[in-house]
Amino acid sequence: MVAEATLALGKYWHPIGRSEDVTDKPARFRLLDDFVVAFRHEGQLAVFKDMCVHRGAALSLGWVKDGTLVCPYHGWQYDTDGRCVRIPSRPENQPIPELAHAVAYRSQERYGLVWVAMEEPELDIPPFPDDCFDAEGWTSFLSYKEVWQTSAARTIENFMDFSHFPYVHPGLLGTEENAEVEPYKVVKTDDGLRYVFEQVEPSDLYGKGGTAVVEYEYIIHMPFFIHLKKRVKETDETTIITLVTTPLTEHTSELYVWIVRNHSHDTPDAEFGDFTVQIMQQDHPVVESQRPEGIPDSLKEELHLMPADNASLVYRQKLLKMAKVEPLGPYGA
Numbered sequence: 001m002v003a004e005a006t007l008a009l010g011k012y013w014h015p016i017g018r019s020e021d022v023t024d025k026p027a028r029f030r031l032l033d034d035f036v037v038a039f040r041h042e043g044q045l046a047v048f049k050d051m052c053v054h055r056g057a058a059l060s061l062g063w064v065k066d067g068t069l070v071c072p073y074h075g076w077q078y079d080t081d082g083r084c085v086r087i088p089s090r091p092e093n094q095p096i097p098e099l100a101h102a103v104a105y106r107s108q109e110r111y112g113l114v115w116v117a118m119e120e121p122e123l124d125i126p127p128f129p130d131d132c133f134d135a136e137g138w139t140s141f142l143s144y145k146e147v148w149q150t151s152a153a154r155t156i157e158n159f160m161d162f163s164h165f166p167y168v169h170p171g172l173l174g175t176e177e178n179a180e181v182e183p184y185k186v187v188k189t190d191d192g193l194r195y196v197f198e199q200v201e202p203s204d205l206y207g208k209g210g211t212a213v214v215e216y217e218y219i220i221h222m223p224f225f226i227h228l229k230k231r232v233k234e235t236d237e238t239t240i241i242t243l244v245t246t247p248l249t250e251h252t253s254e255l256y257v258w259i260v261r262n263h264s265h266d267t268p269d270a271e272f273g274d275f276t277v278q279i280m281q282q283d284h285p286v287v288e289s290q291r292p293e294g295i296p297d298s299l300k301e302e303l304h305l306m307p308a309d310n311a312s313l314v315y316r317q318k319l320l321k322m323a324k325v326e327p328l329g330p331y332g333a
């Protein structure tokens with residue numbers, strides 16, 4: 001399997017939670033098989049490994065005092081940079097040891113989420129097409145947040161895959177009569193891949209009755225961020241459904257889905273999002289059933305059928321290439 005260690009996932013930004021989940025009370029979040037603690041003080045965000053360097057207690061059991069995070073065990077106090085600024089048991093003439101420093105991670109807020117990179121990041125947090133997330137004429141909201149028992153890569157690959165539409169989403173995204181996939185071109189980009197396909201859909205979805213030609217543009221940013229830009233060709237109504245998946249552990253993932261649209265502004269977000277939530281709920285058990293939970297670490301494993309699996313194959317190639325970044329992994333020289 002393409003294991004996390006070999007992908008060096010610490011070198012990418014991952015969301016740990018919504019902005020409102022991080023307050024002036026320290027809270028614990030899972031990330032990459034570990035735990036982090038996050039809190040704010042006077043608008044400043046701080047995220048550390050959830051472990052005190054003194055005796056390993058979880059800092060998330062502590063509290064914030066005078067702008068510092070107090071360890072619940074012996075009261076060591078860490079400022080928002082992670083520096084230990086007070087050790088209550090320390091004799092006054094003894095300096096605070098230099099190594100008394102929480103393991104502090106880079107953090108920032110974007111699209112209403114708190115993002116963390118455990119190591120020097122290789123890539124930025126991906127943009128939205130035309131920066132539409134905050135643009136005038138567009139409505140954005142977080143539609144779905146759920147933990148799935150599978151690898152992050154499986155969730156992204158599912159989101160990329162449209163040949164399952166007639167089977168997992170019959171009548172909603174496809175029909176059995178239209179199951180055949182026409183050849184489509186996958187373009188490799190600096191940090192991922194993109195491809196476009198069109199299909200005729202029952203247009204009840206678009207409130208018009210009859211059918212509509214819908215263009216699907218997929219934009220994938222490695223490792224776990226994907227936009228699906230759906231455009232009704234006739235009307236230019238565009239809906240961008242974006243998934244980012246956080247690897248909580250190797251086989252536990254948290255999915256965040258935003259919906260950004262340039263139409264139907266009067267429809268309440270929750271109502272507009274119902275359709276996508278329903279699609280995600282249909283995918284959920286099928287994707288959790290996939291074995292192995294991770295994507296195999298060789299393109300020779302599992303069967304690929306062209307042209308339907310073209311995009312997923314390119315995604316796998318890219319993941320495997322990323323995995324080689326880690327020289328100690330099984331893909332190393």
Ligand code: FES
Pocket residue numbers: 052053054055056057071072073074075076
């Ligand atoms: Fe944190 Fe001792 S374990 S102060």
Ligand code: CO
Pocket residue numbers: 158164168169279282283
């Ligand atoms: Co699906």
